[in-house]
Amino acid sequence: MGDEDGGSAELEHEETPNISARTAFRRFWPLTRGLRRPLLVVWLCTVLAALAETEAVLLFGDLTDHALREGSLDAFWSPAVKWLGIAVVGAVVAYAGNSLAAWATERFVMRLREHVFDHVQRLPPHFFQRHRHGDLLSRLTSDVEAIETMVVSGLVGAASAAFSALFYAAAAFWLRWDLAAATFVLAPLFWLAARRFSGSIKDVSRAGRVADGAITSVVEESLGNIVLTQAYGRRDAERRRLGEEANAWFRASVRATRLNEAYEQLVQVIETVCVLAVIGIGAWEISTGRMTLGQLLAFSAFLGYLYPPVRGLAQLGLTVTAATAGAERLIEILDVKPSVTDPRGATETGRPDGTVEVRDVVFGYPDADDTALRGLSFTVAPGELVIVTGPSGAGKSTVSKLLLRFYDPDAGEILLDGVPLRDFPLARLREYVTLLPQETLVLHDTVRANIACGRPGASERAIVEAARAADAHDFIERLPDGYDTEVDPGSARLSGGQLQRLAVARAILRDAPVLVLDEPTTGLDAMAARRVVKPLRRLMSGRTTIMITHDLNLAPDADRILVVDRGRIVETGRHEELLARGGAYARLHRSQNNAVTDTAELRLPLFAPEQTAQPYAYAYAYAPGHGHAPGHGPAPAPGHGYGYAPEYAYATEYGYAAGQGGGGAPEPYPAAGFRAVPVPGAYGTDPAALPDGHPPFRDEGPWPGS
Numbered sequence: 001m002g003d004e005d006g007g008s009a010e011l012e013h014e015e016t017p018n019i020s021a022r023t024a025f026r027r028f029w030p031l032t033r034g035l036r037r038p039l040l041v042v043w044l045c046t047v048l049a050a051l052a053e054t055e056a057v058l059l060f061g062d063l064t065d066h067a068l069r070e071g072s073l074d075a076f077w078s079p080a081v082k083w084l085g086i087a088v089v090g091a092v093v094a095y096a097g098n099s100l101a102a103w104a105t106e107r108f109v110m111r112l113r114e115h116v117f118d119h120v121q122r123l124p125p126h127f128f129q130r131h132r133h134g135d136l137l138s139r140l141t142s143d144v145e146a147i148e149t150m151v152v153s154g155l156v157g158a159a160s161a162a163f164s165a166l167f168y169a170a171a172a173f174w175l176r177w178d179l180a181a182a183t184f185v186l187a188p189l190f191w192l193a194a195r196r197f198s199g200s201i202k203d204v205s206r207a208g209r210v211a212d213g214a215i216t217s218v219v220e221e222s223l224g225n226i227v228l229t230q231a232y233g234r235r236d237a238e239r240r241r242l243g244e245e246a247n248a249w250f251r252a253s254v255r256a257t258r259l260n261e262a263y264e265q266l267v268q269v270i271e272t273v274c275v276l277a278v279i280g281i282g283a284w285e286i287s288t289g290r291m292t293l294g295q296l297l298a299f300s301a302f303l304g305y306l307y308p309p310v311r312g313l314a315q316l317g318l319t320v321t322a323a324t325a326g327a328e329r330l331i332e333i334l335d336v337k338p339s340v341t342d343p344r345g346a347t348e349t350g351r352p353d354g355t356v357e358v359r360d361v362v363f364g365y366p367d368a369d370d371t372a373l374r375g376l377s378f379t380v381a382p383g384e385l386v387i388v389t390g391p392s393g394a395g396k397s398t399v400s401k402l403l404l405r406f407y408d409p410d411a412g413e414i415l416l417d418g419v420p421l422r423d424f425p426l427a428r429l430r431e432y433v434t435l436l437p438q439e440t441l442v443l444h445d446t447v448r449a450n451i452a453c454g455r456p457g458a459s460e461r462a463i464v465e466a467a468r469a470a471d472a473h474d475f476i477e478r479l480p481d482g483y484d485t486e487v488d489p490g491s492a493r494l495s496g497g498q499l500q501r502l503a504v505a506r507a508i509l510r511d512a513p514v515l516v517l518d519e520p521t522t523g524l525d526a527m528a529a530r531r532v533v534k535p536l537r538r539l540m541s542g543r544t545t546i547m548i549t550h551d552l553n554l555a556p557d558a559d560r561i562l563v564v565d566r567g568r569i570v571e572t573g574r575h576e577e578l579l580a581r582g583g584a585y586a587r588l589h590r591s592q593n594n595a596v597t598d599t600a601e602l603r604l605p606l607f608a609p610e611q612t613a614q615p616y617a618y619a620y621a622y623a624p625g626h627g628h629a630p631g632h633g634p635a636p637a638p639g640h641g642y643g644y645a646p647e648y649a650y651a652t653e654y655g656y657a658a659g660q661g662g663g664g665a666p667e668p669y670p671a672a673g674f675r676a677v678p679v680p681g682a683y684g685t686d687p688a689a690l691p692d693g694h695p696p697f698r699d700e701g702p703w704p705g706s
């Protein structure tokens with residue numbers, strides 16, 4: 001289960017496997033190890049309970065023929081006492097059996113959930129980016145429980161029902177073989193009924209499970225995006241989204257109930273046919289004197305006991321079939337393999353000095369069309385600070401994922417102190433290389449535990465010292481419960497800058513020789529970013545640091561800067577050298593100082609002025625290499641062009657900071673005398689449509705000042 005040998009399969013690119021109940025059962029059976037003996041005891045209890053019931057039925061026949069028909073109280077006592085004794089023993093046995101069954105069942109569910117959870121935790125980051133969390137949640141909860149129905153309850157239930165059915169059938173034959181034979185001729189009808197329904201029940205159960213996952217996903221995503229929902233008035237849209245999934249679920253559950261009910265009623269009718277057959281034959285037998293009324297009643301009672309297990313067996317078949325739909329969804333996850341594995345017989349190297357060497361690394365994400373890194377090479381000596389920068393999508397964060405070994409390169413190698421990363425045990429490697437990710441991750445726990453998770457078992461003094469070094473101690477002290485204050489992901493209790501300093505404290509405590517910082521100041525305002533710089537410097541001192549960032553404020557400190565573009569290093573050197581060279585880095589630096597982000601769509605205005613000769617009328621033509629795309633509006637003044645794809649070319653009437661040169665103040669509103677008009681041809685054939693076919697937002701109402 002959960003084979004871990006290299007490779008990687010994608011959940012969403014594979015169809016959910018269509019497997020048989022037997023395959024699913026075999027797949028999960030090994031998880032019952034250690035529970036099999038208790039399960040056997042449960043089964044024995046069921047057998048004992050069946051024996052007790054059989055004896056009770058026979059005593060009932062005895063009582064009818066002797067105590068009741070003959071009206072003799074003397075004939076009553078002995079069978080009555082025996083019956084009571086058997087009933088008490090039967091009750092104790094049933095209680096013990098059912099309690100043990102519950103224990104074994106819940107243990108199995110726990111074990112299965114742990115197993116799947118453990119597997120999921122080892123899956124690579126792209127698995128979570130591409131798979132809806134809500135659906136995973138539903139697989140880990142309701143689908144796990146479904147497997148229990150199949151493996152534990154299913155198995156014990158089937159064994160007990162089969163035993164009871166055989167036992168009561170034998171008793172019925174022993175009592176009156178001819179009557180029994182006549183009724184058993186009808187038994188295959190139960191089987192035919194179950195067979196008729198099982199296919200539909202599996203389909204509808206599968207649909208229900210998918211819908212259940214989708215509902216959890218929508219709810220989870222919607223709660224995560226609550227600010228967006230409220231700020232953009234998306235409540236109706238979210239409600240509709242939930243409504244669609246809820247509708248699918250509604251249809252599936254109503255259909256499932258209808259199918260089950262139809263099956264139940266059909267079985268009732270078959271049972272009635274059997275009972276009438278028994279009464280008819282019984283009446284004839286009594287009339288010819290071959291049978292007593294007590295025998296007929298006892299026989300009918302056996303049939304009464306026999307039908308539930310026979311019916312139960314058929315019903316169980318349906319339940320197991322439905323549960324197989326859940327098993328398919330779990331197996332789908334368990335078949336996704338972790339992208340990296342622990343090496344066999346890893347060598348213990350001791351704490352490395354921190355020399356990182358990236359050698360001709362080529363890497364593409366599984367199932368991605370494009371290669372993210374194409375022959376990347378660089379070396380960082382112990383204690384050096386290297387900044388990796390470049391435009392968005394260049395492959396910078398990918399470098400961090402390879403350094404932490406979330407993935408192995410497709411070609412080339414990454415070495416730490418000369419040892420390939422894949423030769424380190426994973427846990428050890430991640431002790432040596434610490435990641436400070438782009439978004440600050442918080443555990444649902446106290447502030448203290450959040451820092452201490454950098455080094456489990458750290459002393460209070462070490463935690464406080466780390467917090468002081470990260471400039472976090474003061475704000476932590478001011479929290480309502482100080483270090484004992486509970487925080488959780490998404491908590492509004494701490495600001496972005498405070499969270500980042502908490503993360504720095506955690507990393508300081510971890511004390512790894514190599515640090516990978518992924519955009520440590522992104523998302524922070526200038527003040528918060530400045531507050532985090534000092535703690536970062538303390539954290540970095542004496543460690544090999546690879547900082548991935550757009551924010552070039554720390555660039556003058558760096559021993560080297562690597563400018564990455566499309567998976568390759570296009571420039572490398574120190575800050576001053578690169579500035580003097582006037583190449584890609586200088587352009588990045590200049591654009592940053594001009595407060596320009598590289599999100600072209602956000603900056604590019606949608607309208608051109610009617611009078612294009614106005615002073616603020618520029619075309620922003622972004623194209624790779626930062627050249628100007630000709631033919632898209634008036635030529636920009638030198639130094640005012642931004643390299644973006646030509647389809648994003650618009651003319652503008654605004655004096656954007658970038659367009660003004662020399663850091664001129666942006667002019668947020670159209671200047672008087674200008675009228676907003678769409679740029680003809682700027683978006684292909686339809687001048688009023690964005691590349692995605694939607695109308696420009698501002699078209700929807702009159703533009704202030706127009």
Ligand SMILES: Nc1ncnc2c1ncn2[C@@H]1O[C@H](COP(=O)(O)OP(=O)(O)OP(=O)(O)O)[C@@H](O)[C@H]1O
Binds near residue numbers: 126390
């Ligand atoms: N999980 C993924 N699956 C497929 N492709 C991916 C995945 N993550 C990133 N990519 C692609 O790999 C390339 C490099 O991405 P990466 O995140 O490393 O860029 P980046 O330079 O860090 O960008 P940014 O500065 O915007 O964070 C991009 O083309 C991106 O679309």
